[in-house]
Amino acid sequence: MALDQLVMTKFGAGAGEEMILNMGPQHPSTHGVINFVVHADGEVMKKAVPQVGYLHRALEKIGEIVTYPGFMPYTDRIDYLAAMFANEGYALAVEKLMGIQIPPRAQYLRAISCELNRIASHLISIGSMAMDIGAVTPFPYALRERESINDLLEALCGARLTYNYHRIGGVAFDMAQDWMPLCHKWLDHFDRILDEWDRLISFNEIFVERLAGLAVIPLPMAIDYGLVGPNLRASGMDFDLRKVHHYGAYPDFDFKVPIGKAYAGAHRGGVVGDCFDRFYCRVLECRESVSIVRQALNKFPGGEFMAKVPRKIKPEAGEAQSRIESARGEMAYYVVSDGGERAYRVRARTGSFLAMGIIEEASKGLMIADLVALIASLDVVAPEIDR
Amino acid sequence: MPALSFENIHQILTKQFGEAIGPLQPAKRDPFCTFAPARLVEICRFLKGQPELSFDFLEDLTATDHPKQNLIRIVYHFYSYPHRHLFIAKVEVNRQQAELDSVESVWKAANWLEREVYDLFGVRFTGHTDLRRILMPDDWVGHPLRKDYSEAGGYRDISNVRDNPLDLYLSMDRQLKAQQAAPEPAASPAPPAEHQPAEKPPAKTGA
Numbered sequence: 001m002a003l004d005q006l007v008m009t010k011f012g013a014g015a016g017e018e019m020i021l022n023m024g025p026q027h028p029s030t031h032g033v034i035n036f037v038v039h040a041d042g043e044v045m046k047k048a049v050p051q052v053g054y055l056h057r058a059l060e061k062i063g064e065i066v067t068y069p070g071f072m073p074y075t076d077r078i079d080y081l082a083a084m085f086a087n088e089g090y091a092l093a094v095e096k097l098m099g100i101q102i103p104p105r106a107q108y109l110r111a112i113s114c115e116l117n118r119i120a121s122h123l124i125s126i127g128s129m130a131m132d133i134g135a136v137t138p139f140p141y142a143l144r145e146r147e148s149i150n151d152l153l154e155a156l157c158g159a160r161l162t163y164n165y166h167r168i169g170g171v172a173f174d175m176a177q178d179w180m181p182l183c184h185k186w187l188d189h190f191d192r193i194l195d196e197w198d199r200l201i202s203f204n205e206i207f208v209e210r211l212a213g214l215a216v217i218p219l220p221m222a223i224d225y226g227l228v229g230p231n232l233r234a235s236g237m238d239f240d241l242r243k244v245h246h247y248g249a250y251p252d253f254d255f256k257v258p259i260g261k262a263y264a265g266a267h268r269g270g271v272v273g274d275c276f277d278r279f280y281c282r283v284l285e286c287r288e289s290v291s292i293v294r295q296a297l298n299k300f301p302g303g304e305f306m307a308k309v310p311r312k313i314k315p316e317a318g319e320a321q322s323r324i325e326s327a328r329g330e331m332a333y334y335v336v337s338d339g340g341e342r343a344y345r346v347r348a349r350t351g352s353f354l355a356m357g358i359i360e361e362a363s364k365g366l367m368i369a370d371l372v373a374l375i376a377s378l379d380v381v382a383p384e385i386d387r
Numbered sequence: 388m389p390a391l392s393f394e395n396i397h398q399i400l401t402k403q404f405g406e407a408i409g410p411l412q413p414a415k416r417d418p419f420c421t422f423a424p425a426r427l428v429e430i431c432r433f434l435k436g437q438p439e440l441s442f443d444f445l446e447d448l449t450a451t452d453h454p455k456q457n458l459i460r461i462v463y464h465f466y467s468y469p470h471r472h473l474f475i476a477k478v479e480v481n482r483q484q485a486e487l488d489s490v491e492s493v494w495k496a497a498n499w500l501e502r503e504v505y506d507l508f509g510v511r512f513t514g515h516t517d518l519r520r521i522l523m524p525d526d527w528v529g530h531p532l533r534k535d536y537s538e539a540g541g542y543r544d545i546s547n548v549r550d551n552p553l554d555l556y557l558s559m560d561r562q563l564k565a566q567q568a569a570p571e572p573a574a575s576p577a578p579p580a581e582h583q584p585a586e587k588p589p590a591k592t593g594a
């Protein structure tokens with residue numbers, strides 16, 4: 001049945017009136033300053049067109065103006081919920097350009113800080129997703145755990161949100177002596193919290209029913225639109241850059257890659273690639289990240305935490321791209337050097353940017369109330385879109 | 388099927404398209420080759436459709452500006468999920484009439500990526516379904532990531548320049564030093580002249 005007919009029979013809007021509704025830029029469930037121009041007929045959307053750019057801070061232009069190490073604090077601002085990944089991606093790109101090998105201890109510190117940051121970012125994502133569709137209670141629970149991670153990361157690198165921790169050639173500080181027991185203690189605590197989280201919201205019948213079969217993104221469509229990370233894996237693609245491209249310390253760890261399997265269950269109308277799969281993949285990824293941090297702490301090597309790096313960072317002319325698995329999927333930095341102290345071009349390819357690109361297509365035929373669930377399930381972060 | 392190396396992919400492409408494929412550039416870290424702009428869409432269809440290549444993922448599409456050579460280079464990063472191999476290609480367009488065929492018909496991801504390149508570099512993609520600015524406002528003048536871009540000084544009467552607050556303090560400082568340096572009776576004309584600019588801004592705002 002064609003969409004228009006469906007609208008008429010199911011919701012009786014009938015007249016085919018198109019109403020244009022602006023959602024945002026200042027709206028609590030758009031996850032930042034984004035505007036959606038919703039073309040709706042009654043309660044059903046014909047499409048929702050995202051308008052982005054409100055948070056454009058010209059970071060790529062700044063990358064051409066400041067020196068190579070000087071750009072590191074700016075990368076934090078690309079994605080403030082998962083700043084470690086932005087640090088790591090940029091550091092890896094410049095290291096690749098200069099041919100620097102970083103010591104194992106630095107690689108482990110990077111992996112530990114990144115995985116803790118991934119948990120923090122996913123907690124915000126799954127917590128705010130529950131809140132966006134009406135379950136307010138879980139969000140403070142998620143925030144509470146995220147606060148502990150912030151404390152841990154503060155003890156590791158001195159900052160709670162914009163870390164500026166990774167350096168070209170390693171990391172800024174070594175782990176403090178009493179940090180490891182603190183982290184172990186928190187990981188043991190967090191295992192229980194994840195079980196509690198499942199009882200609280202993941203297996204809540206109302207919540208699962210609400211998200212089952214909603215805004216399904218089939219795999220070919222996800223690939224075509226360039227979805228990455230948990231969004232792509234929820235559509236059934238077994239692909240994780242940590243597994244496939246073995247960067248950093250990740251080859252040393254044993255972990256699973258959660259992919260979408262219609263977790264909501266066929267009897268509730270669950271389909272691979274629906275909103276619940278995107279939600280639950282993130283919950284499962286938190287478990288894997290806990291396991292990675294634990295393994296990294298157990299195998300933590302000695303040695304230097306910083307490679308020998310020339311005082312003036314001046315890569316030879318050339319270009320390099322680094323790809324890492326950020327909390328929002330593949331983050332790629334493309335750095336071009338002309339042999340000077342400043343980059344000729346810095347490009348950050350982020351997961352949220354193309355996740356927004358799919359919304360116009362994926363929102364067709366959804367109810368207006370479901371748009372919020374779709375945005376939340378794609379886990380877009382406005383500064384990462386706009387850079 | 389196994390992942391192919393850069394050289395192998397380049398060989399396959401050269402065999403198929405001949406002179407439209409440039410030589411493999413031994414760049415310092417990531418190698419790349421150039422595509423002839425006229426046959427870009429055809430080559431991209433081949434990259435996606437050929438079973439041994441199957442580049443189903445347009446990983447990145449961006450550009451670099453080279454005013455000295457009067458060129459903008461559009462950079463394509465292709466990735467294949469089935470084979471897990473990567474290929475990088477560049478297409479050169481003239482800076483003055485920057486125009487290129489859109490690859491949106493091959494990968495939908497190109498829609499937003501090309502809009503971004505249009506917005507920030509001013510490359511027009513022919514055949515694009517929705518070529519609007521994406522990050523900058525629709526009535527913005529200029530393309531900010533071009534190397535010769537200079538700011539217009541404001542946007543819709545919102546100035547992006549301001550008086551440096553340090554100027555006031557510096558002039559006060561100079562004035563103080565001049566007073567201390569000069570002997571008491573010497574009411575030389577120099578300190579009042581220094582004094583003038585410091586008082587000007589308040590006078591302006593008062594008027």
